[in-house]
Amino acid sequence: SAVISQKPSRDICQRGTSLTIQCQVDSQVTMMFWYRQQPGQSLTLIATANQGSEATYESGFVIDKFPISRPNLTFSTLTVSNMSPEDSSIYLCSVDGTGLDEQYFGPGTRLTVT
Amino acid sequence: EDQVTQSPEALRLQEGESSSLNCSYTVSGLRGLFWYRQDPGKGPEFLFTLYSAGEEKEKERLKATLTKKESFLHITAPKPEDSATYLCAVTNTGNQFYFGTGTSLTVIP
Numbered sequence: 001s002a003v004i005s006q007k008p009s010r011d012i013c014q015r016g017t018s019l020t021i022q023c024q025v026d027s028q029v030t031m032m033f034w035y036r037q038q039p040g041q042s043l044t045l046i047a048t049a050n051q052g053s054e055a056t057y058e059s060g061f062v063i064d065k066f067p068i069s070r071p072n073l074t075f076s077t078l079t080v081s082n083m084s085p086e087d088s089s090i091y092l093c094s095v096d097g098t099g100l101d102e103q104y105f106g107p108g109t110r111l112t113v114t
Numbered sequence: 115e116d117q118v119t120q121s122p123e124a125l126r127l128q129e130g131e132s133s134s135l136n137c138s139y140t141v142s143g144l145r146g147l148f149w150y151r152q153d154p155g156k157g158p159e160f161l162f163t164l165y166s167a168g169e170e171k172e173k174e175r176l177k178a179t180l181t182k183k184e185s186f187l188h189i190t191a192p193k194p195e196d197s198a199t200y201l202c203a204v205t206n207t208g209n210q211f212y213f214g215t216g217t218s219l220t221v222i223p
Contacts, residue, residue: 042213092157105157
């Protein structure tokens with residue numbers, strides 16, 4: 001399984017600002033995923049990021065609000081732009097395992113917007 | 115619409131008291147069903163993948179089973195360190211993942 005790290009682990013941000021979350025993997029992976037986990041709710045997929053192509057966003061999520069970069073096969077960033085308190089959540093990155101049948105998750109970034 | 119429902123939402127067990135967690139799913143073309151464990155403040159940790167009805171997988175005190183409509187995670191003689199939230203997810207033939215909201219398990223010494 002891959003070892004995944006995220007930075008920052010947590011942050012408290014003011015309304016209207018932006019935060020960039022980094023995800024680093026210890027091996028090259030094809031697909032990286034960004035999820036949001038709000039209290040008491042299931043994980044919701046924000047977007048899928050493949051190296052060398054534009055990220056694919058799920059319904060309800062747009063690039064202007066959640067721009068994603070994927071400069072190489074081991075790294076990705078998610079920016080939460082123009083934040084509001086509703087963006088307070090845990091943001092998780094994950095990568096595909098062998099054969100796309102499994103996903104391995106990073107430790108998450110706990111974001112609080114005041 | 116593809117979806118996953120887990121029950122119960124929360125479960126408290128005495129140490130050694132075996133029980134089962136349920137994951138009911140509706141999916142158009144099941145590709146796989148996954149169980150994860152999530153500890154507070156951490157990302158989900160992969161446990162099992164099940165692909166077809168009748169399949170079973172075991173790991174220590176955990177055993178996952180699959181039918182055409184649901185999966186069970188059986189916990190035998192649990193210990194306090196088994197306390198965590200257990201998440202179920204499915205993926206369909208379009209490689210879309212759907213997660214349940216989880217069962218929060220507390221094992222009391």
